[in-house]
Amino acid sequence: MPAVLTVDLPLEVLTTDQMARADRLTIEGGVPAMTLMENAALALAKATSQILQRTSGRRVLVLCGPGNNGGDGFVAASLLRSQRYKVRVASLARLEELRGPAARAAAAWPGAVTSALECEFEGADLVVDALFGTGLARDLDADACDLVRRLNRWRRASGQNVVSVDIPSGVDGTTGAVRGAAVEADATVTFFRVKTGHLLLPGRLHCGALACAHIGIRPSALETLHVSTFINAPALWRSDLPLPQIEGHKYSRGHALVVSGGASFTGAARLSAAAALRAGAGLVTLASPSDALTVNASALTSVMVRPADGARGLAAVLTDERKNAVALGPGLGVSEESCAKVETALAPQAYRRAAVLDADALSSFAHDPERLWRATRAAPGPVVMTPHAGEFARLFACCENDGACRSKLDKARAAARASGAVVVYKGPDTVVAAPDGRASILPSATPWLATAGSGDALTGIIAGLLAQRMEGFLAASCAVWMHARAAEIYGPGLIADDIIASLPHVWRELCGR
Ligand SMILES: NC(=O)C1=CN([C@@H]2O[C@H](COP(=O)(O)OP(=O)(O)OC[C@H]3O[C@@H](n4cnc5c(N)ncnc54)[C@H](OP(=O)(O)O)[C@@H]3O)[C@@H](O)[C@H]2O)[C@@H](O)CC1
Numbered sequence: 308m309p310a311v312l313t314v315d316l317p318l319e320v321l322t323t324d325q326m327a328r329a330d331r332l333t334i335e336g337g338v339p340a341m342t343l344m345e346n347a348a349l350a351l352a353k354a355t356s357q358i359l360q361r362t363s364g365r366r367v368l369v370l371c372g373p374g375n376n377g378g379d380g381f382v383a384a385s386l387l388r389s390q391r392y393k394v395r396v397a398s399l400a401r402l403e404e405l406r407g408p409a410a411r412a413a414a415a416w417p418g419a420v421t422s423a424l425e426c427e428f429e430g431a432d433l434v435v436d437a438l439f440g441t442g443l444a445r446d447l448d449a450d451a452c453d454l455v456r457r458l459n460r461w462r463r464a465s466g467q468n469v470v471s472v473d474i475p476s477g478v479d480g481t482t483g484a485v486r487g488a489a490v491e492a493d494a495t496v497t498f499f500r501v502k503t504g505h506l507l508l509p510g511r512l513h514c515g516a517l518a519c520a521h522i523g524i525r526p527s528a529l530e531t532l533h534v535s536t537f538i539n540a541p542a543l544w545r546s547d548l549p550l551p552q553i554e555g556h557k558y559s560r561g562h563a564l565v566v567s568g569g570a571s572f573t574g575a576a577r578l579s580a581a582a583a584l585r586a587g588a589g590l591v592t593l594a595s596p597s598d599a600l601t602v603n604a605s606a607l608t609s610v611m612v613r614p615a616d617g618a619r620g621l622a623a624v625l626t627d628e629r630k631n632a633v634a635l636g637p638g639l640g641v642s643e644e645s646c647a648k649v650e651t652a653l654a655p656q657a658y659r660r661a662a663v664l665d666a667d668a669l670s671s672f673a674h675d676p677e678r679l680w681r682a683t684r685a686a687p688g689p690v691v692m693t694p695h696a697g698e699f700a701r702l703f704a705c706c707e708n709d710g711a712c713r714s715k716l717d718k719a720r721a722a723a724r725a726s727g728a729v730v731v732y733k734g735p736d737t738v739v740a741a742p743d744g745r746a747s748i749l750p751s752a753t754p755w756l757a758t759a760g761s762g763d764a765l766t767g768i769i770a771g772l773l774a775q776r777m778e779g780f781l782a783a784s785c786a787v788w789m790h791a792r793a794a795e796i797y798g799p800g801l802i803a804d805d806i807i808a809s810l811p812h813v814w815r816e817l818c819g820r
């Protein structure tokens with residue numbers, strides 16, 4: 308998928324069940340199913356024709372499936388034919404098996420229909436994939452898998468374009484999983500709202516450029532769907548973004564405390580501390596074990612350093628109420644002492660202190676996650692946890708193995724519910740989930756982010772935003788986006804320090820100056 312961090316897509320993201328309800332409500336409200344299908348086909352034909360004009364192609368092969376996704380294909384085929392493209396149609400089902408609007412769409416197609424299983428791709432300049440959409444209910448059978456794999460091989464060998472209707476056939480629209488085999492598309496035109504399967508891996512990698520078309524479903528349909536999943540884009544959190552005020556001062560921008568590891572593990576916490584400052588915290592202090600004080604102090608300028616040995620030392624530093632956000636984990640070490648430090652940082656207080664837990668602050672509880680959750684649930688302020696897949700598996704095995712958790716999104720939500728914390732489940736499709744059920748999915752991220760210290764920088768950005776009193780879920784979502792955008796702006800060759808150096812460019816974009 309091309310970079311879409313700054314592309315406009317509607318924020319709400321639906322499951323296939325929610326989309327089916329939106330369809331049903333609209334049809335019950337008086338919009339005929341055929342009208343929705345015609346609108347969907349119009350958008351599809353427009354996108355297809357734009358690609359054909361760009362590539363000077365004229366010959367289109369439309370592959371139609373047994374449901375309404377295939378119906379969209381038949382209507383689009385008729386539209387493209389009326390625009391004088393040379394269109395062939397191949398169907399997976401026998402025409403007499405089609406029902407409802409799909410049957411009517413097929414009956415209105417004036418040309419021949421061949422069998423999709425036997426069709427040749429040679430001679431096509433573009434293939435429209437209208438085999439399966441949001442109604443995919445099980446794995447593709449062997450014949451359909453074979454067809455999809457042949458299509459993918461032809462696309463790679465010929466360099467021609469494939470446009471998928473609604474979702475690449477074979478991708479589960481809700482989980483993003485591949486059900487046997489899945490079409491690799493250059494572009495996907497979906498309808499009304501993006502589905503979770505478009506954003507979660509591996510589904511996202513099959514979509515190509517994703518466009519979302521209006522087909523006559525009113526946005527008010529969203530009210531009855533209780534949508535709680537959103538694309539992680541500035542529109543989600545921009546109005547809550549903390550900006551320095553003319554009448555403000557450094558203390559009004561918050562004071563983040565980052566906890567350093569021992570003498571040979573200090574770099575990670577320094578990255579977090581620098582990132583917290585760049586994210587806008589007015590002050591950042593590094594709480595350092597005495598044996599690491601010199602190395603930390605000699606490597607820092609705008610970040611302050613204070614001695615703090617063990618959990619007691621940390622408690623002493625934290626008596627200063629102005630230190631309103633604390634970050635622990637990077638370089639902390641996996642140990643009982645780290646557990647004690649986390650419990651100290653989360654200890655109930657009369658004032659609201661936010662916390663970010665990453666890396667060793669999570670792994671130290673791998674043998675007893677319930678102990679961590681007792682602390683996170685009792686914490687006086689928002690808690691954000693930032694596990695990568697390995698840390699998530701260690702800490703949230705119960706959510707990993709729960710049969711009801713079918714996707715990364717489900718797992719992150721279950722983890723947030725269990726812990727009472729905001730969970731940032733990192734990776735190329737980072738999911739942020741809040742205990743109240745809200746979730747965001749990052750729509751793209753450069754793989755250059757997979758570099759040592761990158762997660763430490765993210766921890767710091769979250770801490771910096773929390774110090775400025777941004778709400779937990781929004782702060783975590785915003786930090787994940789800023790981190791990815793900083794990397795996107797910097798480009799190839801990125802190392803963790805560059806993410807931090809690139810943050811002023813991200814701020815400039817967000818502030819519009
Ligand atoms: N509703 C609306 O108003 C609008 C809907 N729109 C369009 O409709 C699409 C949804 O249509 P849909 O619900 O008919 O499902 P669809 O994706 O075509 O597939 C279901 C068919 O496939 C079958 N089937 C399933 N899995 C299978 C498998 N593994 N292997 C083989 N067969 C399998 C299943 O049969 P069954 O499970 O009953 O055996 C059924 O026949 C949506 O993506 C959008 O493009 C737009 O026009 C806008 C308005």
Ligand SMILES: Nc1ncnc2c1ncn2[C@@H]1O[C@H](COP(=O)(O)OP(=O)(O)O)[C@@H](O)[C@H]1O
Nearest residue numbers: 733734735752753754756757759760761762763
């Ligand atoms: N392939 C990838 N594509 C995009 N982002 C990635 C990829 N791999 C990792 N990331 C991101 O990079 C960061 C790595 O964090 P983490 O694994 O904790 O690294 P470290 O421990 O070295 O700091 C996370 O924000 C993660 O989402």
Ligand SMILES: [K+]
Nearest residue numbers: 439472474476
């Ligand atoms: K499709």
